[in-house]
Amino acid sequence: MNFDDPLIKLAIVLVAGIVGGELVGRIRLPKVTGWIGTGILLRMFDQYLSREHHFDSGLNPASVSAFGPYMNFVLGYIAFTVGAALHFASLKNAGKRIGLLLLCEAIITPSVVFVALRYGGGMEIKSALLLAAIAIAGAPGTTVLVVQEARARGILTRTLVAAVALIDMVAVGAFEFVWAFIRVPGVGVNSLQAGFGNMGVEFGFALIIGFGCAGLALLLTRTLVGPAFVGPTMVAVILGSWGAAAGMGVSGILACTFAGIAVSNLRHATVRSTEAYLHSIGGVLFAAFFTFAGMKLDFSLVLPSLTLVLLFFAARFFGKYAGAFTAMQIAGVTKSVRNFLGLSLLPHGGVAVGLILLVQGDPNLTELSSEVTTIGLAALAINQLLGPSATRFALNRVGESGKARPRLLDFLDEHRITVGIEGKTREDVVRSLARQLCATANLPVDEETFVQQVLTREMAESTCVGHGLMIPHAVIDADSKLEGVLGISPRGLNFKTPDGRPIHAVLLLATPENERERHLEILAAFAHLITHDENLCEQLYHARSAAHAYNVLHADDAEDINYFLDEVMEEVDIAEEAGQERTRN
Numbered sequence: 001m002n003f004d005d006p007l008i009k010l011a012i013v014l015v016a017g018i019v020g021g022e023l024v025g026r027i028r029l030p031k032v033t034g035w036i037g038t039g040i041l042l043r044m045f046d047q048y049l050s051r052e053h054h055f056d057s058g059l060n061p062a063s064v065s066a067f068g069p070y071m072n073f074v075l076g077y078i079a080f081t082v083g084a085a086l087h088f089a090s091l092k093n094a095g096k097r098i099g100l101l102l103l104c105e106a107i108i109t110p111s112v113v114f115v116a117l118r119y120g121g122g123m124e125i126k127s128a129l130l131l132a133a134i135a136i137a138g139a140p141g142t143t144v145l146v147v148q149e150a151r152a153r154g155i156l157t158r159t160l161v162a163a164v165a166l167i168d169m170v171a172v173g174a175f176e177f178v179w180a181f182i183r184v185p186g187v188g189v190n191s192l193q194a195g196f197g198n199m200g201v202e203f204g205f206a207l208i209i210g211f212g213c214a215g216l217a218l219l220l221t222r223t224l225v226g227p228a229f230v231g232p233t234m235v236a237v238i239l240g241s242w243g244a245a246a247g248m249g250v251s252g253i254l255a256c257t258f259a260g261i262a263v264s265n266l267r268h269a270t271v272r273s274t275e276a277y278l279h280s281i282g283g284v285l286f287a288a289f290f291t292f293a294g295m296k297l298d299f300s301l302v303l304p305s306l307t308l309v310l311l312f313f314a315a316r317f318f319g320k321y322a323g324a325f326t327a328m329q330i331a332g333v334t335k336s337v338r339n340f341l342g343l344s345l346l347p348h349g350g351v352a353v354g355l356i357l358l359v360q361g362d363p364n365l366t367e368l369s370s371e372v373t374t375i376g377l378a379a380l381a382i383n384q385l386l387g388p389s390a391t392r393f394a395l396n397r398v399g400e401s402g403k404a405r406p407r408l409l410d411f412l413d414e415h416r417i418t419v420g421i422e423g424k425t426r427e428d429v430v431r432s433l434a435r436q437l438c439a440t441a442n443l444p445v446d447e448e449t450f451v452q453q454v455l456t457r458e459m460a461e462s463t464c465v466g467h468g469l470m471i472p473h474a475v476i477d478a479d480s481k482l483e484g485v486l487g488i489s490p491r492g493l494n495f496k497t498p499d500g501r502p503i504h505a506v507l508l509l510a511t512p513e514n515e516r517e518r519h520l521e522i523l524a525a526f527a528h529l530i531t532h533d534e535n536l537c538e539q540l541y542h543a544r545s546a547a548h549a550y551n552v553l554h555a556d557d558a559e560d561i562n563y564f565l566d567e568v569m570e571e572v573d574i575a576e577e578a579g580q581e582r583t584r585n
Helices: 006-025 031-053 061-084 095-120 125-136 140-150 155-183 189-223 227-248 252-266 269-279 282-295 303-331 335-344 351-361 363-398 426-440 447-460 513-532 534-541 546-554 565-584
Strands: 417-419 464-466 473-476 483-493 503-512
Touching: 006 031, 006 061, 006 282, 031 140, 031 282, 031 363, 061 140, 061 155, 061 227, 061 252, 061 269, 061 282, 095 125, 095 155, 095 303, 125 155, 125 303, 125 351, 125 363, 140 155, 140 282, 140 363, 155 189, 155 252, 155 335, 155 351, 155 363, 155 546, 189 227, 189 252, 227 252, 227 269, 252 269, 269 282, 303 335, 303 363, 335 363, 351 363, 417 426, 417 546, 426 447, 426 483, 426 503, 447 473, 464 513, 473 513, 483 534, 503 513, 503 534, 513 534, 534 546
Parallel strands: 417 483, 473 503
Antiparallel strands: 483 503
16 A cells, blocks of 8 residues: 555645644634644654654655645635735725835834844844845734634724735735845845836736736626636636746735735625635645645754844744834724734744745855745744734734624624714715715615615604614615614714704614514614613714724623624523423423
8 A cells, every 4th residue: 555645645634733723722722823733743753753763754844845736726715815805895994004004014024123133133134134024924824714713803803804915915025126136236226126126027917917817707707607606716716826927937825815806896795605615625725734834844943043033033023013003003093903913913924935935946045045044934933833822812802702703783894984974964964874885885776766765764754863873774675684884973963853962973774674673673772872871872972983983883892782693592592492391381
């Protein structure tokens, strides 16, 4: 029997990874940490057998190369998924803080790492520049997996998932610039031109490939491919984007990220079809992928360069934390997000490994290769083990873990909230909010028809319910889901109201016939808010931003009004069972 077959190796790695992940999961650490740790142990076990018993188990870094296409596909899928998170309409209120975060990541993190390595560790300038650029990169796959495992939802989660792909783009751009810069003799106009030119070519071709593959696939799904094969078609987009990028010598990660961005913004519903299609095998994809990734990491590299490794690790952590803290301070986000976003950015992998391998493969950088590879991979090994737990810890401390469950007010996401809404009349406010609703939701009626329905209802009976709240709405004759937007005016809108108080919050609802019961539950929840929780009400009415308003409505303190629907169903089931038991008795 031949045990050297790649499929047998894959089976062994997969089972070992699953067991390691489950064991680590039982002590409440991210499973990805267990997968990576299992890979490291498999490598150490192979080294022990080879050294002590002269036996080759086949579970070594060389065997990982046999699964190159598999690793590339999973990396491409991760990049596509993270790119798809950049749905621009959904990031309406998050653009400022994400932009500031990227700016700080591009400046603060590499600056801190370069200064630490160059002047604190005495490293040669070129090596320090390369490692400074590599330090920017994150780990989208690890980050997304931890978020999914934690079932997290909130402002930190949204910022983290949306930014992690863009941060990798910044890292690739910075690396391409430095790579070209240091290969041109001297420092001057020519080296700067080479750096910017290299970066422009990399991004330009990746964008063309990603958008081209996505555009062709979307055309096919609109004209020829049926709904059952939308998922497989998107898998072909990932494979095609990576393959075309590899053929043209540009980043497959960038190409797949651009493909995800294109699909998400041109036909957002298609992203969900892709995720649903691959969800059933997601455990297989990730468990084997991260176990293989662990097999690439060699902790024996740490000891010879321990000082520089720890210096690089510490400088990167400080740069990440300082950059995120500064960006969120300027953006004016809540204290908890500001304090813990930097910690959640600690994971390091994927793109960083690819950039290190580029240095290894460049004959012009032979004298730098050993130092960059040793320090980069050793620090990355530490980050891969500690990073997932750091992200999980940040999500727990901010209180966003376990929030990705259906809640009554789930439709009021951050991009569905506007702070500082203005209007001289009720019609002005309704039209402004209806424009926002139609831009962020697929209503089965056009905007003007919906506005007229709302205004007709408003003329028949005012929806000002008192205490500064107004809930205009219309019932849509369609089988869809309830949608809504919230406008907040801290100064107050001076409309005629039953109690004479100005309007501070306007909740505009589009309710389909099949969601009338939930509509009544939402009205009851807001009525409870304004009459029973004055503190929460004041926080909502005077929110400084959409992010603050979102936190008010989705915080633990708001569970009385924005309750988890599964918990309500459990209570109903328990009550029904109790009633049936009493009937039997």
